[in-house]
Amino acid sequence: MTGVAGDAESLEQYRTELTGYCYRMLGSAFEAEDAVQDTMVRAWRSFEKFEGRSSVRSWLYRIATNVCLDALNAGNRRARPMDLTAPVPVAQARLHSRPEVTWLEPVPDGRVLPPVADPAETAVAKESVRLAFVAALQHLPPRQRAVLILREVLAWKAAEVAELLGTSVASVNSALQRARATLAESAPARTDTADPLDEEQRKLLDRYVAAFEGYDMAALTALLHEDATLSMPPYDLWLRGHDDIVGWMLGVGEVCRGSRLVPVVANGTPAFAHYHPDPAGGFSPWALMVIEIVDGRVSGITSFLDVKRWFPLFDLPERLEAGSAGA
Numbered sequence: 377m378t379g380v381a382g383d384a385e386s387l388e389q390y391r392t393e394l395t396g397y398c399y400r401m402l403g404s405a406f407e408a409e410d411a412v413q414d415t416m417v418r419a420w421r422s423f424e425k426f427e428g429r430s431s432v433r434s435w436l437y438r439i440a441t442n443v444c445l446d447a448l449n450a451g452n453r454r455a456r457p458m459d460l461t462a463p464v465p466v467a468q469a470r471l472h473s474r475p476e477v478t479w480l481e482p483v484p485d486g487r488v489l490p491p492v493a494d495p496a497e498t499a500v501a502k503e504s505v506r507l508a509f510v511a512a513l514q515h516l517p518p519r520q521r522a523v524l525i526l527r528e529v530l531a532w533k534a535a536e537v538a539e540l541l542g543t544s545v546a547s548v549n550s551a552l553q554r555a556r557a558t559l560a561e562s563a564p565a566r567t568d569t570a571d572p573l574d575e576e577q578r579k580l581l582d583r584y585v586a587a588f589e590g591y592d593m594a595a596l597t598a599l600l601h602e603d604a605t606l607s608m609p610p611y612d613l614w615l616r617g618h619d620d621i622v623g624w625m626l627g628v629g630e631v632c633r634g635s636r637l638v639p640v641v642a643n644g645t646p647a648f649a650h651y652h653p654d655p656a657g658g659f660s661p662w663a664l665m666v667i668e669i670v671d672g673r674v675s676g677i678t679s680f681l682d683v684k685r686w687f688p689l690f691d692l693p694e695r696l697e698a699g700s701a702g703a
Contacts, residue, residue: 387432387436392486392487392489392490394412394415394436395408395412396489396501396505397437397530398411398415399487400504400521400529401513401518401521403480403511404480404481405482405483405488405689409487411440415436419435441540444522445518445522454478454479455511455514456480457607458605458614461613466621466623469624469628472611472612473611474610476682479609479610480609482647482680483642483643484640484691485502489644499569502645503644505643506644507668512559513525515562516555519541519551523541523548523552523555524552524555527552534548565668565675567668569645576672577646580669580674581667583595584599584674585637585648588635588637589635589637591632591634593622596622596625599673600674601674602617603616603675604621604676605676606620606621606624607678608679608680608681611681632650633653635650635659637665638692640690642666645666646667646669647666647667649665649687650662650664650679657697657698658697661692662681663679663681664683664687664690665680666678
């Protein structure tokens with residue numbers, strides 16, 4: 377039993393980084409965790425056959441890659457609303473939902489980013505789980521996606537990736553070149569990462585909370601980029617421009633007046649648990665709101681509305697009582 381426990385422990389230390397890898401590959405927090413669990417089970421069952429020709433870490437990544445490639449061969453590609461439809465003027469806005477498997481999913485940083493001492497490595501890791509970056513990865517064929525993540529995010533050598541994929545260094549370099557070219561055609565916008573927030577980010581987010589909770593649309597407009605976006609998965613509707621965003625919030629979105637926001641971190645960026653006034657008293661879950669910031673203003677708001685999935689994942693309370701902290 378000691379040997380079995382030791383084997384399991386030696387594998388378990390890689391769970392968080394493997395989850396991060398699978399999340400970038402699959403675009404789903406839940407599918408990533410399932411893929412890693414499948415990886416761990418396969419590894420544990422064949423641990424006695426592991427011949428040590430590579431490190432345990434490389435071996436686990438090989439298994440995880442195969443699990444992800446099998447999943448991606450089923451044809452599902454996660455997306456953001458702006459990947460699927462054009463922006464709609466607020467006067468024509470209609471809510472149309474799509475199946476859960478359509479959407480890129482948010483993820484708590486702690487599930488996918490293992491602690492590292494090097495600030496530069498931390499910055500790269502956070503950058504690589506931003507919603508815009510992970511969405512861009514979904515445009516790559518699965519093997520190109522794996523190559524780009526392993527080479528440019530995880531800093532593997534070309535020879536290491538070639539061994540993992542059972543191919544040549546030349547093939548890996550070619551796949552990386554093609555992946556870079558595809559990303560360059562629709563480069564994901566660079567947005568500010570968080571945790572720790574700098575002073576300017578804290579002030580901006582404090583003003584955002586005050587404007588949203590006070591439903592002060594003039595103050596909110598001042599915090600938004602002119603071409604800021606608002607999206608609300610599982611609906612494929614998205615809006616561009618602060619005028620349309622404010623128009624939505626003063627129309628259909630008026631139900632959010634009086635809400636409360638509780639700060640969290642998702643995908644390396646600031647986020648809020650959005651609680652809605654409950655007619656029975658207090659506040660009930662409404663959305664997980666991920667905020668993107670560029671040059672000191674809010675450039676994107678993504679409100680993930682399936683709170684039965686997201687609030688437990690982020691260890692958020694089921695409701696806020698009136699007068700409690702955060703309310």
